[in-house]
Amino acid sequence: MGVMRFEIHPPEPSQSWSDWPLGYISGVDGRIFATRVERDGNSLICKRSQNDSGKFSVPWPVPGFGRPVITTASLLEREQPYLLPLELARGKLSDLRDQAAAWELNRMAIPDAYKSVQQEAFRHFAKASSSQANPAAASEMANHAIRLAFEATEILMGAYTIQRMTSIRKTSRHAPGLLGCLLNKQTATPAGQQIIRDCFDTAGVTFDWKSIEASEGQYDWTEVDQLVQFCSEQRKIIRGGPLVQLGENGLPDWLTPWKNDVLNLPSFVCDFVDTVIGRYAGLIRIWEVSAAGNIGGALGLSEEHRLALVARTLEAAIKKDADSQFFIRIEQPWGEYQREGRHRLSPFQFVDAIIRSCLGLTGVSLDLNIGYAPNGCYARDLLSISRLIDVWSLLGIQLHVNLACPSSMAHDDQADPRMQVNADWKGPWSPELQADWFEEVVPLLLAKPAVTGVFLQHFSDAIPHRYPHAGALTASGSSKPLLDAFRRQRGGHTMG
Template identity: 55%
Template sequence: MGVMRFTVHPPDLLEGLSATDMLYISGMDGRIYPTRGEWSDGVLACRRPLSDSGKLTVPFPHNQRGYSMLTSTSLREREEPYLLMIELARGALSSLRDQWAAWEMGHMAIPQVFRDLQSSAFSAFASACASQSDVDRACELARNAIEDTRRAANVLVDAYVIQRMTSLRRNSHLPTGLLGCALDPAALESQNSEFFLSAFTAAAIPISWKSIEPHEGNYHWDLADDLVEFAQQNRSVIKGGPLIELDDGGLPEWLAPWKNDLLNLPSFVCDYIETAINRYTGKVRIWDVSDFGNTGQALDLSEEHRLALVARTLEAAHRTDSDAQFFIGIDQPWGEYQRKGNHRLSPMQFADALVRSNLGLAGVTLHINTGYNGPATFPREMIQISRLIDLWSLLGIQIHVKLGCPSSPRHDPLADPRLSVNEQVGEEPWCEEAQSEWIERIVPLLLAKPAVTGVFIENFSDQHSHRFPHAGLLGADGHPKCQFAPLRRQKHQDLT
């Protein structure tokens, strides 16, 4: 059993952040170890199975809205506790300088504002390291270094997006990528359809097995047919699915008696895959075949059996329509779920196994969401999201991203009860303006990435059943939210 210790100062630094539940230690290869956090007299002890060097990732509160996950550099175990604030500043600054070097070698023009902020952050960090005999001063300087590093990172990312998008629009007459949203019945209303068409070039049509066949042999295709027809009439690119959802409760209830029959269960699944794809052959060319395969707990299937089942679904889908493009959904793409010790495969290992199997996998759909408690991704900075996409692009396949962010901290009765809006956001709670601001920053960043061929909003309306609370473009009362504005601007810029 390995243990790393960190002195937390000021003592209330991580108060209210559920830090012991969220923290984890990862290795040099990015693998996340099962990690348990314990408090004792202002010292945070992080326990894991191995004693190798590792990086601590922990939630860190910022001076403005909310918190994000910060990661230290690789540290060895030692008896004397590390000073947490200094190690987080070291990690943030190191990561920033690595990205700066990579983009500068790629001939990106680096703004002077970034250089000044980075220099200020480095000076504050150096002073903090030299002042560790005075813990109060060292932590104050380290916090200044973290905030300057954060501001510098935002400047660097903004410069990357501007330069990359300018280059794409100058050298190509095609849109940078699909910009879409998951449809629901609200989109079929005339006024709402105008809102949708003003902002998106693509439509994601939910064709979940649980909704389509709630009782064995009794199919409900009406809504899916109407949504596909709507998208066709308006010349939107259609993405169907996910067909199979492997999260807890994602499969039809009538399938439960077959959960231990590992020979016949795949036959039921593949039969639905073939039925759905055959129904929309020629209309739907892009499919999310399965979702939550890397994290799901459907029917208490083991990780090995889920991987085998996803492989079978891809095989069946490709056999049914070899001309279509098939994706799989990846939940929590940073791999936070591994910290609990219930999963052996990282998200990339799960996807890589399917890529190497040569089953016709065209790409992955990554779930990136912020502001939620429960089975969701932890909050990340834009530069961390950029590095995540760069990492996943190493697989050499397409990347789609599904986005979710709340517009209100209130309870959402139509959302997944396992998820709630994170209220630990400092003085500024989540609101429509905050949601719009996040969308305005992340969508251009994602579309600027060469490997990203599609970005999709989690759901269109909060009026109908949905997964993430208050993530829709329309409120529960049907009013259009502020995030329509940046999405419209993005579509207009892509088409001009």
């Protein structure tokens, strides 16, 4: 068994740090190992089955930036414990400087402000590294280096986004990507219709199989038909799906007797996919065929069974309408769930296997649900999001990104009771902070060549939904400031 040890100083403030159980070790290739994290006072002990060198990732408190995940550089196992803040500072500065150097080689203008703050961060890191005989002092300087590194990251990422978007608007007559929102029946209100017209060019229509076919063979298309008709009247591009939700409680209850039947279960699922696509052929040309296949939970299906089911449903969809675009949705695209040891494939490997077995996949739809647990994403900075998109771009297919983050830390009566707001971002979540997050993330995503669509996860907090306080409208029906991020992106391209 491999063991990696860290120390945290001073011990007293570290007692309030509650995120340590979420840590995990990953390999140089990014694969996350099943990791068990234990704590003894100010010592952190990470255990895994492999004893190769690895990187330790953990949410870490950074003043002014919340508790984002930070990753160390690659570390060898050794008896002497590493000083955790120092190694987190080393890893963060290494990632930051590598990215700046890569962009500079591609003729990006690196701001002087970035260079100044980054150099100051490195000076504090150097002092911390040479002061390890006094762990408390070294930790204080390392934490200061981390905070400065995050400040430098914001400057660098802001410059990247501005330069990329300026280039796109000068060289292209078209918008850099679709801007969409997953709709619900609140869209039919006058206020909802105006928001859709002003902020989005694409509408996502969800097909909840459990509601559409609650009993085998008995379909209720009423709500879906109304939404599709509304989108058509508004002349919006429609993205339909997911058709098959493979997450927990995602499939109709009447399928339970067939969960171990490897022949009949795919037949039922493919029949539903065939029925939906046939019914809306010509109206919907972009489809999310399945969702959460990489995580699972529905009917207790094994990873191998889910992989085969995703491939079968994709083949059925392509066979029904070869002219449409077909995506599969991936939850937790960083793969944090792998630390629990219940999954063999990383999210990237899961999609790569689908591409190798079925040549008709148009793209992958990534869920970035920041600030939620379980089955949400840990808080990340813009550099981590940028690098994630760059990795997924290696597949050579289109990327859609579905966004959600909360506008409040309070309980949400209409949200999935299993989902909780578990982290802040630059402070406790609020409508203003939620809007700031979208203002930074939406243009960054649209600046990426592989990203062809950015979607808001749901429209209104007034009806049952999965993620607390993530809608464009509050439960009382008033609009949230986050809509300005989408409105500005549409208007900005028109003016450019």
